[in-house]
Amino acid sequence: MECEQAIEEEVERMLQPEKGEGARVQARQSQVTTLMEQVQKLTQQAAHVKTSLSTITKRLQALQKLPERIHEKLWSDSDTRQAAKNRDEVTKKLHELTDEDCEVVRGELEKVEQFMIQLSQWQSHxxxxxxxxxxxxxxxxxxxxxxxxxxxxxxx
The missing domain is CATH 1.20.5 (Single alpha-helices involved in coiled-coils or other helix-helix interfaces)
Incomplete structure (x- = not known):
């Protein structure tokens, strides 16, 4: 008899709604809703970032070609042996100064582009x-x- 009473009490206790359970679930729902709204805003702003990425990439490519462009300009201005040696030296120095930084920027741009791809996948939801x-x-x-x-x- 006591065992049945204990079981009934335990079942009753288990069936009682946990205090704050509804509030906790509603808080989580609110957080999820807020998160989804933020993702929607980010995906809407992605178009502006894509345009900026395109512009930056084009300008970076132009910077990477700068040593050759300068070399061509110097070549057209003079054709002596000493001028050719100076041109080659200037081009080499320009590559030394720009190549590493351009590669770092390119690497960072690739990370941003990868993020944009992931963000656009969220946009399709x-x-x-x-x-x-x-x-x-x-x-x-x-x-x-x-x-x-x-x-x-x-x-x-």
């Missing part, structure tokens, strides 16, 4: 549908919980 399904799932879970509690009371 139907966020409104996801939020609606999340809300529907939560309502169904609440309904199921209430049904189980009623059933437990009927059986108890």
């Amino acid at each position: 139907d966020w409104d549908q996801l939020i609606a399904e999340q809300n529907e799932f939560y309502k169904q879970a609440q309904h199921d919980d209430q049904c189980i509690r009623r059933l437990a009371k009927l059986l108890g």
Whole structure:
């Protein structure tokens, strides 16, 4: 008899809604909704970043070609042996000064481009549908919980 009473009390305790459970779930839903809204804003701003990346990439390519362009300019200005030696030396020095930095910038641009690709993948999601399904799932879970509690009371 005491054992049955203890079991009933334990079942009743388990069926009692946990304090703050609803508030905790709603807080999580709010956080997820806020996060999804922020992702949507980021994806909308991605077009501006893509334009900037394109411009930066073109300018970087121009900087990488600068030593050759200077070499060509110096070549057209003079054709003596000493001038050719000076041209080659200037071109070599320019490469030494620019190549490493250009490669660092190119590497960083690749990281940003990779991020933009990932962000555009997020853009393809139907966020409104996801939020609606999340809300529907939560309502169904609440309904199921209430049904189980009623059933437990009927059986108890």
